[in-house]
Structure formats: structure tokens, C-alpha cells
Amino acid sequence: MTYADRQWHDKPLRVVQTVLREIDIEGYDPQAVVDYVKRLHGNVLIVNGGGLWAFYPSDVPGHHRVAGMSGDILRELRDLTAKDGIRLLARVDFRGGHRDMFEAHPDWFSYDGQGQPLFISGLHAATPCSPFRNEGYGFKIVREILQRYAVDGIWENAPSFGPLAYGPDVERRFRQDTGLELPRDESWDDPAYRAWREWRHTCVQRHSEDFRRLIKSFGDDKAYVAEGPSGLDAGWLDRSALDLQRLGPLWDIVAAPTFDLIKGSYGSGLLPAPVWRCEEATKYLRAAAPGKPATILFGPFDNSSRYTSVVTAELRLWLAGALANGGGFWDCTFVGTHGKDFLDQRGQEDIGEFFQLLERKEDVFDEVESVADVAVVHSRLVQERFGSNDPHKDGYIQHVRGVELALLDNHVPYDLVLDTRIDAQTLSRYRVVVLPNAAVLSPEQESTIREYVRSGGGLVATYETSLYDADLQRRDDYGLSDVFGAHNLGVRRGPLVYGYSWIAERTSLTEGLDDTQICTNNGYIWLTSAQPGSVPVTLIPEIVPQPPERGWGPAVTKRGEPTGFEPMRSSLPVVVTQQFGTGRSVFFPGQTDKLAASDGHPDYGLLLHNAIRWAAGDTAPLVATDAPAAVHVTLMRHRDGRLIVHLLNYCGGYRRPITEIQPVTNVTIDLRCPVAPESARLLRGDRELEVKHANGRATFTVPVVNDYEAVVLGPIGPEDE
Structure with missing residues (x-):
């Protein structure tokens, strides 16, 4: 038309x-x-x-x-x-x-x-x-x-x-x-x-x-x-x-x-x-x-x-x-x-x-469409049942927003996908699907997700995903336990106020944590079992900081009396990984995503981002940039073949409301682009940019981003991803 x-x-x-x-x-x-x-x-x-x-x-x-x-x-x-x-x-x-x-x-x-x-x-x-x-x-x-x-x-x-x-x-x-x-x-x-x-x-x-x-x-x-x-x-x-x-x-x-x-x-x-x-x-x-x-x-x-x-x-x-x-x-x-x-x-x-x-x-x-290869699933039913605008009562919204924060901070374009549109055709568009506390999934949705991962897709899921049936009754185990490689043990700990995570194995899932052996880990977590070798991060139960002389390990009590301290290391999973068919899954039995929003420590978002990268097969990202985390990147494709890279600059927000934007200069963008674009032009700056193309990627530099700028590339042609 x-x-x-x-x-x-x-x-x-x-x-x-x-x-x-x-x-x-x-x-x-x-x-x-x-x-x-x-x-x-x-x-x-x-x-x-x-x-x-x-x-x-x-x-x-x-x-x-x-x-x-x-x-x-x-x-x-x-x-x-x-x-x-x-x-x-x-x-x-x-x-x-x-x-x-x-x-x-x-x-x-x-x-x-x-x-x-x-x-x-x-x-x-x-x-x-x-x-x-x-x-x-x-x-x-x-x-x-x-x-x-x-x-x-x-x-x-x-x-x-x-x-x-x-x-x-x-x-x-x-x-x-x-x-x-x-x-x-x-x-x-x-x-x-x-x-x-x-x-x-x-x-x-x-x-x-x-x-x-x-x-x-x-x-x-x-x-x-x-x-x-x-x-x-x-x-x-x-x-x-x-x-x-x-x-x-x-x-x-x-x-x-x-x-x-x-x-x-x-x-x-x-x-x-x-x-x-x-x-x-x-x-x-x-x-x-x-x-x-x-x-x-x-x-x-x-x-x-x-x-x-x-x-x-x-x-x-x-x-x-x-x-x-x-x-x-x-x-x-x-x-x-x-x-x-x-x-x-x-x-x-x-x-x-x-x-x-x-x-x-x-x-x-x-007439543009998103080029994101990560999908974050949203559930109206789960939000109605567990969500709240009161952050102290919320059991859903902050799970989703924690994932969003991790993606935005790392310049990963993503789409929101409604759980009622979980089907093979929709999921096939994405390298990774993220299920933030998707507590309720139907057998049909679970089957679709299972086949998606088995056929090479990446999955990241958190907390109570697939733990409830359609009548909102808690199951004995996760509906996707086979995909997760984890089984629910029926015990939930929390809220942990003084909990930690132990880095049990150095992999790409713990990249960026080289200088530490432990991370903060609060909130609630379900105790799960998993196969040996699939748990790179484990739970350290609470270490109460007072009195400081005894704040060196989880306390063990018997009949209310302290009897000693557990070692910091444990086998209780915080992160579970699995190769399932030709795809990969990462499961967080705790509230890592919610804590990325409500607690704010960057380690939570780092673990989530690493999990998404690992689930994608550790392949080169769709977009790479040297821009600060506060510069968000969105990638859209026009129906005529042009690719539009949008840059939103939130720098200057040391407090809310933001009253002044700090311009960012010389932002380098490197993106997946199998066919060399014919041109690259600033939308607002109205000037041509030099583009280098090699190994299926296009690279260019945006001279300045005030509050908003975009670069129009193209036309790229039908081979563009």
C-alpha cells in the first residue's frame, strides 16, 4: 500500500x-x-x-x-x-x-x-x-x-x-x-x-x-x-x-x-x-x-x-x-x-x-521496524498478580526493568514482546529471549520456548519463571526445568539482607568481576539443584555484620544457640547454565534482575548482560560503542532498506530531574552490517559521515550527541541483519 x-x-x-x-x-x-x-x-x-x-x-x-x-x-x-x-x-x-x-x-x-x-x-x-x-x-x-x-x-x-x-x-x-x-x-x-x-x-x-x-x-x-x-x-x-x-x-x-x-x-x-x-x-x-x-x-x-x-x-x-x-x-x-x-x-x-x-x-x-535481536517478554497476567507500583511490594515490574537497565547500560537494542505472542515465528527473530520472572506460562508457551532453545535459541530466565500454572497455583517444579537444567527444591530463602554470591568458576559469565571473589546478592532466592559444572556462581547465605568480630561467615545455630559458622562457599546455585539441544539457557533462581533495579549495584546488571551474551553464543554484539552507559542506542530499519541508528544522551543526570545535558563527543559506533551501506548521514547534524566496512561490520563516528542524534545508513539491501 x-x-x-x-x-x-x-x-x-x-x-x-x-x-x-x-x-x-x-x-x-x-x-x-x-x-x-x-x-x-x-x-x-x-x-x-x-x-x-x-x-x-x-x-x-x-x-x-x-x-x-x-x-x-x-x-x-x-x-x-x-x-x-x-x-x-x-x-x-x-x-x-x-x-x-x-x-x-x-x-x-x-x-x-x-x-x-x-x-x-x-x-x-x-x-x-x-x-x-x-x-x-x-x-x-x-x-x-x-x-x-x-x-x-x-x-x-x-x-x-x-x-x-x-x-x-x-x-x-x-x-x-x-x-x-x-x-x-x-x-x-x-x-x-x-x-x-x-x-x-x-x-x-x-x-x-x-x-x-x-x-x-x-x-x-x-x-x-x-x-x-x-x-x-x-x-x-x-x-x-x-x-x-x-x-x-x-x-x-x-x-x-x-x-x-x-x-x-x-x-x-x-x-x-x-x-x-x-x-x-x-x-x-x-x-x-x-x-x-x-x-x-x-x-x-x-x-x-x-x-x-x-x-x-x-x-x-x-x-x-x-x-x-x-x-x-x-x-x-x-x-x-x-x-x-x-x-x-x-x-x-x-x-x-x-x-x-x-x-x-x-x-x-x-514505516520502520526494530532490528533488535534480544526480546524481553512481558506478561500482563503476571503483572496483575504480582506487580505493584509500590517498589516494596512489587514482584514483577522491577524484574523487567532490571533487565532493561542491563541492556540499556550495555547498548543492547531490545524489544518488548508480549507473552501472548510467544510463538515460533516471533521467537525466531531473536538470538536471545529473556523471561523476567515469567511465573505463569501455559504448556503451549513452554513447548514453544523449549523448541526454540533446542533449535539454537538463547534463553535467560529468572526467579519463579514457569513455577505457576494457569490457575496461579505453585507447581512442585519449574515447567521449564529441563531447559534450565535446574530443579526447584521447594525452599525459598529471604529476604536476604546480608547475602552474597561466590564466583565458583571463571567463565564469560563472570567477565568484569576479575578483581573480586564475591558479589552482593540480596532479595529472595529459591534453592535449586543442578548438574555439576553448570553453576558458575553460588549462594553465600547471610553474613550478619554485627558484631564485626564474628562477621566472617554464615552463622549456624541449634535451638537458637550459635554453634559455629559455615564456610563462604556453597553449592547452592545463583546462576545455572545449560547447553540444551543446540541452544543455551541461563537461569537465575533469585531476583538478580529485580535487584539490578531496586538495589542498583552494577554487579547485578553485569551478570545479566553476561548471561545474555553467553546465551547468544558469545557472538559479536549487534552494536558496539564507546559511548557512556547513559547514551542509549536503538536500531531501526526502514522498509526501503535504510538503517537508522538512534542515540539518546541522558548524561548529566546526576540527579532527577535532569536539568542540563552533558554533550558526548566522538562516539564510535560499530554494528553488524553484512552489506556495506552506500551512505551515512546525520539526521539532525545534516552532514555525511565516513563509514568503514570490514568483516560484515560498519564503523563510523558521530562527532557530537547533545540530547538526541540519529544516523541514517543506506540503503543497505535485503542481506542486512
Whole structure:
């Protein structure tokens, strides 16, 4: 399909949205708003439509018009945007209803376990399966907007399910679909509770299917847009029941908010949220909805402080992170009609600069695919069960982010792959697959992984991977014990506060640890058995540091009385390696990946990186560079054969937020490239670079990387890897 044949919403997006407050309706200037969109180089405008309040003269019964409204701003905006070639979307929000709607239809709304109404933002809460959000009320508004204004699409804000809710309608529907009664307690041990959690996803999916059908009845070019969790956000996933893999095919634009730059970052899986979270979110969106434009919904203001701007250095890195991973932009602000009205106008020029870069170099950023040869598997089910945005309670997010840190620090390009897409074709793209605490795997997934390794693939797995069945019940042994070469002994130690690891054998798995015999090893670890010669790193149980005179070995007690000390060496595995078929596996029975994020000692990340290299057969890396660890490397291939190397520079981040970027000069890049590229050109520096090609690798030097730079190589040709 040619570029001209594609729908507008399948092309790179530069969305501008100003969420109107009630006070903004008086004196609203549509022309000034459109001028602001043009100043930022946007190609889409989103404006309030209706739902909670009508920002147009609605005739739907019960649809409260916002006070002070005169005229018809949707009509004026439609005329102005059509003239300037800007797409116009209307925002609708049906998260809750007003008192009069509740009194007219009490069965449409949700209640707690004591029969009291549930509220959200002061409104009566309704689930996505309620008539209030569908044909009873919501769809009437959507139909009215599309009929009256012919907008280019509808953004459904907050399509979430919400907490465990009761009421005649939801109880009847749950009983009808599952044959069960709604659970009274939130316990994972209760089959009805587990069924309810999955049923929520089904309800949201049904609602979204109906919503899409309604919108598409007005034309295939009309876009249905909603927002979902950006992957590693346990709190939002838990509250919303939005599964992007299910919903991605239904949404024409797949978007995820990533507002948590500074203040809003507290409470996330890393404190503060990793400055590279936008990279992670873009990877996740591309994994959840292949072929759809991954659009990062951000704000020049923080989500918890909507009147003051975020630090522009971090904002620029946020925007660069989306571009480098194949994403587009959605600038969302909540405090006025357009930029010149904002009390704090910092960051607008930075946003305009990156929007303009995407506009000017769209041919570079459009229709690209990742060239990563390492896959990090993400599981929605495991995150729901074990994940938490509280790092002290989290049992999943930090496992994934620890692996990400190890890869980013060592300039290893990687993809996030959803566990529901574990199949032979997907895995065959990668040299190594990493399973960070993938506690729940189906027999089919285990069989696919087993055959992948047997046929030459590399596997790195951690902690409780394959230790639980589909009903979240712990097994007696790992489902992949044969691949790991390890067996679970049914005993878990921890949390270790003063634990260590003993380097029992010097191999490529311990490279970089030449000057030490031991490493820190905290957290939890399952005791496992393994074949002799397969355990290069073993566990030293805790050595209590007080009193210091006796802090030289693990204490041995009998009936509470100390009887001596164990030697530091043991046979309990911290790392297990195995040649399985023609492939290799590395298994960490402890929380090495989580500790790389939560503890931060570089030894954890070093062991993980070494394990990934070993599992890949100790072959030359896809990318090698002398850049500092804080310079991230992403490698993308355009469909026309060009290779794009993206460099994001986080140097200067001695604290959060980053307020000043330290430029990095003369960065050498050496990458796997069987065919010599015809050219190499700096994307932003706009100059040619000298490229040397030998032994199937291309080498070049980037003179300077400020916050972001990219090098376009090519065309390379079909033989490129």
C-alpha cells in the first residue's frame, strides 16, 4: 500500500490537545487554537466534545451543557481545521453520570458491597457494560457529534472498568457470562475473583467493539481512539482492565499517557520513574498493537501539577525516546485553550522543535521496524498478580526493568514482546529471549520456548519463571526445568539482607568481576539443584555484620544457640547454565534482575548482560560503542532498506530531574552490517559521515550527541541483519 493509500491515522501523528475547563468556554477563540496547533507543527487537534459536560449545543436528554456556552465552537473548529488540513477529533468521557441521570436509571450505575453508590470524580460510576456508557446514553452523544460535525474521529477518555463493583446490571451480566456470583472479597485464591478480573477485560473489549462499530458506520476514515496503560504500570492496569493487546486492533490510534516525568513519577516501579520510560512505553505500544501508530501521550505539564511545566531537558529526552523507538506524539494539556493562554509557557518551543523534526523527516521515522535481536517478554497476567507500583511490594515490574537497565547500560537494542505472542515465528527473530520472572506460562508457551532453545535459541530466565500454572497455583517444579537444567527444591530463602554470591568458576559469565571473589546478592532466592559444572556462581547465605568480630561467615545455630559458622562457599546455585539441544539457557533462581533495579549495584546488571551474551553464543554484539552507559542506542530499519541508528544522551543526570545535558563527543559506533551501506548521514547534524566496512561490520563516528542524534545508513539491501 502506498503512502497516499493509507488512512491518515496510520501515518505518523503530531497531536495537540487542550482539555477545556468549564471556565474556558467563555471567550474561546477557535482561530487562536488552530494557530497554536500550526505553531507546534501539529497535524491533529483534539478538543472537548461531551459526556461529562457538553461543549457544544447538544440535544441528548441528560447531557449537561457547560455553563456560559454561546455559539458552537465545534462547528467553528471543524471549518478552520478542514481549511488548514488538520484533523479534528472530539473527546468524550463517560466515566460517571450526574445525579439526575442516577435518579432516572439507578440500575445503570455501580455500588459497593454495602449497596452504597460508587463515585468517581464526584460522579456516579458506571462500568463499560452499563447502558450509560453504551446505547442508553454515551452512544447517542457520539452519534450526534459525528452526524452534526463530521469530525475525523472520537477519543474515548477513561474507558476503564474500575474497582470491584456491584449492582443489578453488573451482577446479572457477570452471572450470565461466567455462571458465578460476584466475589465479595478481593482474593486471588477465590476462583470467582480470578474470573471477575478476566471478565472485566472481556467487558471492556465488548464495549470497544461496539464503540468502533458505531464510529466506522460513519466511514472507515473516522478514527476510534482510546488510551491504555503504557505497559509497566501496575496501578493503572489494575484499576482499568485495559489490555492493549486485546484493544489495540480496535483502536485506530494506540496511545498511552506518560505524564510521570517528575512529581508524578513517585509511586512508579522506579523512584523516580526511569527517565527512559518513554522508550519503554513506545516499545510496549508497538508490541501490543503491531502496525498501529504508537503514540505517546505526554504533557508539557506534570500530571499532578498541571499549571507548571516539567523540566525541559527531560521533556526533550521524553520526546526523543518516542522518536527513537518508532513512536509519534500527543501533546495533552489541561489548563487553557491554547499555548499563549498558559500561565507557564516553558517547553512549547521544545515541543514544536520535535514535532517539526517528525514532520520534516517523516520519511525516516515512518514505516520502520526494530532490528533488535534480544526480546524481553512481558506478561500482563503476571503483572496483575504480582506487580505493584509500590517498589516494596512489587514482584514483577522491577524484574523487567532490571533487565532493561542491563541492556540499556550495555547498548543492547531490545524489544518488548508480549507473552501472548510467544510463538515460533516471533521467537525466531531473536538470538536471545529473556523471561523476567515469567511465573505463569501455559504448556503451549513452554513447548514453544523449549523448541526454540533446542533449535539454537538463547534463553535467560529468572526467579519463579514457569513455577505457576494457569490457575496461579505453585507447581512442585519449574515447567521449564529441563531447559534450565535446574530443579526447584521447594525452599525459598529471604529476604536476604546480608547475602552474597561466590564466583565458583571463571567463565564469560563472570567477565568484569576479575578483581573480586564475591558479589552482593540480596532479595529472595529459591534453592535449586543442578548438574555439576553448570553453576558458575553460588549462594553465600547471610553474613550478619554485627558484631564485626564474628562477621566472617554464615552463622549456624541449634535451638537458637550459635554453634559455629559455615564456610563462604556453597553449592547452592545463583546462576545455572545449560547447553540444551543446540541452544543455551541461563537461569537465575533469585531476583538478580529485580535487584539490578531496586538495589542498583552494577554487579547485578553485569551478570545479566553476561548471561545474555553467553546465551547468544558469545557472538559479536549487534552494536558496539564507546559511548557512556547513559547514551542509549536503538536500531531501526526502514522498509526501503535504510538503517537508522538512534542515540539518546541522558548524561548529566546526576540527579532527577535532569536539568542540563552533558554533550558526548566522538562516539564510535560499530554494528553488524553484512552489506556495506552506500551512505551515512546525520539526521539532525545534516552532514555525511565516513563509514568503514570490514568483516560484515560498519564503523563510523558521530562527532557530537547533545540530547538526541540519529544516523541514517543506506540503503543497505535485503542481506542486512
